[in-house]
Amino acid sequence: MARVLIIIGSRREGNSTLFGKKLKEALKKERISADTITPGNQKIYLCTGCMDCDENGICDFKDDMIENVEKVNSAEYLIFITPTRWNLLSGDLKIFMDRLNPLYASRKLEGKKLIAIAIGSKKKEEYSTDGAVTSLGSFADSSGMKLVYHKQFNECLKYNDILNQEENLTKTIEEIKKIIKAS
């Protein structure tokens, strides 16, 4: 199982997916294998908050989260790439995070390293991607994970606008590679 798990918060073949693909290719060149999940394209039921998993660490739903939970459990690094939505993270990621409560309940998220990438269409001065990064950071904090790196890409509206920020893109991927290689 890959020790790096990339979780993409957008269903479209847009900026988040592009970033994830480029990162995965770069890691592969360093012989670091990474798995990618796009929760929005999977079958994932909404958490009902029944709290059964607090008792036994198991969710009653039978859907794609069974495999996802195994992948998250085996990963050392979770790399969340989110489009900014209303100054927050994407809803697809929030649904995914809620369904990780079985791992939280059995304290299996503790000590994992989280990397947060937020992409948005607004300008840096509008601070919109800040909210997306903060929400991922709060998730890390409250689940006992460590936010080891975060980066924001602004002014990305259309599908592949992130490719206009070549320098930032390359630098970010290099920095992530360096962190993972050092561990």
Ligand SMILES: Cc1cc2nc3c(=O)[nH]c(=O)nc-3n(C[C@H](O)[C@H](O)[C@H](O)COP(=O)(O)O)c2cc1C
């Ligand atoms: C419902 C919705 C809300 C959005 N809200 C914001 C926002 O608050 N701030 C922002 O900078 N961009 C916002 N955007 C734009 C997306 O973050 C932007 O297009 C991003 O590049 C999408 O990533 P993707 O290409 O990976 O889907 C919003 C887009 C949608 C669909």
